[in-house]
Amino acid sequence: MPSTPNFAIPYPALSDSPNGPSQMQAMATQIDTVMPMRQVSSTAAVTSPYEGQFIYNSTDNLIYRRTGSVWVPTIQHLVALASSDLTIPVTTDTDIAGATITVTTQVANAVARVAADYDWDCTVTGTGYCYGNLYVDGTRQAGEAIFVAQSAETRIPGSKHWTIILATAGSHTLKLRGRKDSSSGTGIFRAAGTSILIDLYQ
Known part of the structure; x- marks a missing residue:
């Protein structure tokens, strides 16, 4: 037939x-x-996959789409919490320890929607500004969270969002970093409320 x-x-x-x-x-x-949409325990359990097929993987609780010869997770929700405080240095962007996520994309032009939450603590007042920013594969992305306070012991939560196109398939590292523009004053990104959240679409 x-x-x-x-x-x-x-x-x-x-x-x-x-x-x-x-x-x-x-x-x-x-x-x-x-x-x-089939439920399987692994993508290898699908014996005759076809282009555009969707499956639910009960092991990692993700939905996968068949693209070419690979299975691609359609949406991944990833989060990393800062592991220690960062006393913000002058002029040099410095990693916020723990607030780093490395992803491996299966296709080109995957979209990463990034949400950063900052817990900023001004312990000594000064004349400068403090900045929280996002680096992707070693490159600072446009747009920063900006903090300033008029009195010491001021604690300010702040957030910033980015939409990033990951142009090539493969490994990509996204991390939060911080700096200030003056030696005057002291600011700290506290680990207690600082985190990075990524929704990855492939």
Whole structure:
């Protein structure tokens, strides 16, 4: 019997001998195979994957899409919490320890929506500003969270969002960093409320 081009669903041709039960069973079996989103324990459990197929992986609780020869997680939610305070240095962007996420993308032009939460503590007043920023693969991204206070012992929560296009497939590192523009005053990014959250779309 011939079959449809996208899902290979068989159907009888005029030249086929009439056999309704067998032909209907062949059609129903193929529809049952390709149409529903299947639940599997690993992508390797799918024996005959096809382009555009979706599956639910019960091991990591992610939905995967078949693209070319690979399975790609459609959405991943990733978070990293700062592991220690950063006393903010002058002029030099410095890592906020722990607030780093490394992802591996399967396709080019994956989209990372990044949300940064900062817990800024002014312990000594000064004349400068403090900045929280995002680096992707060693490059500072446009846009920063900016903090300033008029009195000591001022603690200010702040946030910043970025949308990043990861142009190439492979490993990418996204991290939060901080700096200030004057030696006057002391600011600290506290670990207690500083984190990075990424929604990764492939």
